[in-house]
Amino acid sequence: MSTRPVWQERPTVFGLTLKTVVLTLIVLAMVYPIYVVVLTSLSTARAVTEAGGLVTLPGELSLDAYRELFGGGVVTRAVLVSTGVTVVGTALSLGLTILAAYGLSRPGSVLHRPLLFMFLLTFLFTPGMIPSYLIVRELGLIDSYWSLILPTAVSAFNLVVMRAFFMNIPGEVLDSARIDGASDFRILWRIVLPMSKGVTAVIGLFYAVGYWNAFFNAVLYINDNSKWPLQLILRQYVQQGMSLVPNQRAVDTVAGYALPPNLAIKMAIIVVALVPVLLIYPFVQRHFTKGVIIGAVKG
Template identity: 35%
Template sequence: MRLSRGERLGSAINYILLGAFALLALAPFVHVLAQSLSSHQAITTGRVSLWPVDFSLEAYSRVLSENAFLNAFKVSVLRTVAGTIVNVVLTCLLAYPISKTYIKGRSAIMFLIVFSMMFGGGMIPTFLVVKETGLLNTFWAFIIPGAISAFNVIIIKNFFQSVPAELEESAKIDGGSNLGILFRIVIPLSMPAIATITLFHAVGHWNSFFDTVLYVTNRELFPLQVYLRELVMFNQSNIDNNSGYSANLDSTLLALESLKAAALVASTIPILIVYPFLQKYFVKGIMLGSVKG
């Protein structure tokens, strides 16, 4: 279709404005990346903006040799993988039955799910529940309290309802069980929505730190975001030997801002690697899962 002159002009203006906003959003990350690759003298003299000055990889060498960083990175990876699997599996197992109109009590269950999105027990009651169930200072404190998201259940439930009922009926005639139909037919046909909530949960687990502050005091279980939080908030690259951080980082030889930047960039790379593989499903899954039902 041939565009008019006004439409071409409008499209050009839109591209320019969106490109400018994208560059503004990207600029802070580029600045952090430039700092992580610059020398101590370049950072302390304020010569680093959006391009590395006196290129150096020493900050990454120092950060990646820190036992505290490596342990926190391992905890974050394990939490993200295990937590996302638990979240997606439980979400599908809950969404599938409530997507069927013939299930008795379906309306009451849906009411409770929606109700939980608007009203919560609060921080202290949640902490008491976690404490009484013996989850404090355990890895499962990261997984179980937020195992199911009501919002994601609704997205998946709406998507499951879009799967033709005839496919399930024919599978039942062939002797398929409910779980078999779910995992062999419904879920494969709902991959855009599954990929969407997988991305939601993975990013949520990777970026989460507040539940660690609430439920965990064992530093061996601290994820990467808590390590970065302490690195930034306390303005030092290590706390002390008793806290589990090694004391081999000499801030007099290497700019602290460079160490912070290197740690931040290293913590961002895994999600940047995963996102492109799921991005193509992202918009499709949100739009279809939100409007059908």
């Protein structure tokens, strides 16, 4: 807790109150919707009926909605698809980006300028949706999971960020390793990467979140709805309101057997899409404040 510098005037009561209120409202605007959604997903049919919709105060709780989702079926499959794409995609992207960022980190090496220029030029012009689609189709990747990975595998922005970071590593360290006869692969693996854990974590998060959230590419390239990733399921069953349990009403009336309410299931799908981000985020967040990104953005 830092204190007010001596030259700064005492805050007025009015100003302080206003600031507190505004900041509280901002935090609530971010947190409250998530709280309501999570709570509803954990509520029983009776609690949802009593609330008349979304549940704002904790009542009767149950995990039925999640049991329903993970008991096999559409959502289970979509979670597996999204997880697979995210894991494979992030590993590939991170690997390629690290390699290329290091490969381009030494000015004066063979083809350094033209290759770097090739990446930088991608900032100025995007090829457009139709030609990109035609290429993916030409390569036979429609309805293949690779269509969700390969087109977005290398982000020039992340590459430039990473490269800027590598170039800040003191040259003496690398030079001495080189004189000792270490190969570039070895230098990258043994010296550069251990010094770049923060930036690697942040870029990894960027890629992972990108793959987990991928929607546009899936809309374009995946026609077969048995291969849909989670975001498309989220759209169909939550945003467009299709029911996961078609004969809900009929089943509901069977005495002594209460299915989780439709609303709780929908909210549970939102939570499932949300949780991985919420889980990884705190581990990476501290690197944001350490200026990893700022340096890059300014770089």
